Amino acid sequence: MSALASGVAVLPRDHRWVVVDVETSGIRPNAHRVLSVAALVLREDGSVEKEFSTLVDPGCDPGPVHIHRLTRERLAGSPRFEDIASDLAEVLDGATLVAHNASFDYGFLDAEFRRAGGVLPANHRLCTLALSRRLELDVPNYKLSTLAQHWQVQQLQEHDAYDDARVLSEVFVRSAAMAENLQLPLPVVDCRRRRTVYPESVPRVPCAWKNPGRLTEAGLVQGMKVVITGPTATPRVALANRMTEAGLEVMNNVSRQTGVVVCNDPGTRTTKIRKALAEGIPVISEQRLEELLTRVLPGEPKVTTTVDVAPAPKADPQPRLLQGHKPKLWAGRRVLLLGGTHLQAVMMRSRLTQLGARPALNFTAAVTDVLILEGGEADKRMARVVERQLPILRPEDVDAAVEKGVVPPHMRTESRLTAPVLSRGEVIDLPSKTHRWAVNVAWKAEALGDEFDLDVVAFLLGADEKVDTDDDFVFYNNPLYDDGVVELTLDGSSEQCVRVDLAELPDECERIAVAAAIDDARTFGELGAVSVSVDGDGGTAATFVLDAGTTERTMVLTEIYRRAGKWRLRAVGQGYDDDLAALARRYGVDVEE
Incomplete structure (x- = not known):
């Protein structure tokens, strides 16, 4: 019987769990907007106590319509975020926000509440992506659609905020039940302890021209990297858009590739000006920029290259390159160590890696074997080890495998992990x-x-x-x-x-x-x-x-x-x-x- 169907309390009672999903016009909270939001308040047994779902008119380009299918026409007439902020705040008040890639959803909701003159009233969040990784589920990836299939949850419409929240609520409840069984704490993050800051910046736009280098008497050339610093008469974003339309690449920080810095008062000695002067990069005024923008020289188009284009090879500093990735003796094993001193654990993890096994940090769903070191029998997880009938290994089993190529007869033959396990270096x-x-x-x-x-x-x-x-x-x-x-x-x-x-x-x-x-x-x-x-x-x-x-x-x-x-x-x-x-x-x- 599933956790939801059992009717028993499966969620920790010290949190008010609210599952959320947002669809957005892009990926950067300070530059893009929320297009739709859904929030489901869960009871202790995992069932839904309250629902909130709405489209949001962002008043801007909705972005990747091919993903979320939210066109301008579909969003027209929907409330603005400030119109729904108070109702949504009531749903989220005191909540632990649950989302898939929760830093993304939390960041967007936090930014929207700030624009609306309020504060996102959720103090904690939990990422189901992190929870699934902590459990080490036997899945090829941790996409929501993959997890839905793993937990046998029907997904009706991917990238629909309400349906994604519905699916995620069931994934979360089942995952939380497994974490409880494994005695793994849930990966709850205190959002107030350290707030992620998304600094304001000029949006980067891909440039189709090669960088021609520094500004010369010949003038601006398409592809030239330009940085603005200090106050400008024209709003900075508008000025940046004009330069982008002219074929220039507007950057947010000065680098050795910068062609020119625009500043109306070089005497202010901002960090960007100091670096420009140190690197010998020309500094011009906004008025001079306006003059140069009337005639921008054509640039050299970029040539499409593959990911693997590289400079002439250099010798690696004593690399140990894995050739062919031939499976090692214990490839695919996930071994949990119990007991022992720090030094003993370090030595055993090194030997396990030599054998191709991956040392486990936590008691997870993927653990295939348990290595008992001195005092390990007293570990509180031993009861779960016995319950799952996991093979017990001793240091002499590891030594025999490293020195003589022996596989212990009590070790299970099946293994799930196939990725190479690297040693240091x-x-x-x-x-x-x-x-x-x-x-x-x-x-x-x-x-x-x-x-x-x-x-x-x-x-x-x-x-x-x-x-x-x-x-x-x-x-x-x-x-x-x-x-x-x-x-x-x-x-x-x-x-x-x-x-x-x-x-x-x-x-x-x-x-x-x-x-x-x-x-x-x-x-x-x-x-x-x-x-x-x-x-x-x-x-x-x-x-x-x-x-x-x-x-x-x-x-x-x-x-x-x-x-x-x-x-x-x-x-x-x-x-x-x-x-x-x-x-x-x-x-x-x-x-x-």
């Missing part, structure tokens, strides 16, 4: 047919009140392994690079993700370094193992677990980089004892003292 080529990847970072899910304040960040690096501009540093206060080419999401209490579209990265970006930093005085030795999974729409490219940390407070987890016509992935695990600011400075970010 190993490198793998990413499949060239896929250019959108998610670097999912997770660590041990702790009980409420004992979570680690971990920040996952990304650096977009040039050939000199430095950022070109501070925009190339993606972190919690700058979570989007170039409208989603690189995006950071805070998915759960111990899950964060960096999404990357390799096809849309600028040519000068040679490498993306994904790192993590602990925000207080705690260390990676206290945190324990960190799991990294690199996932595409077609499945997981590779996974690895990094657990050699001791006194480090920051750690470079992985790198995605161009080499010999391919994009490669490296498991790094390089730690440092200093903080995030020091790590950012190493990569060339201008961090104020």
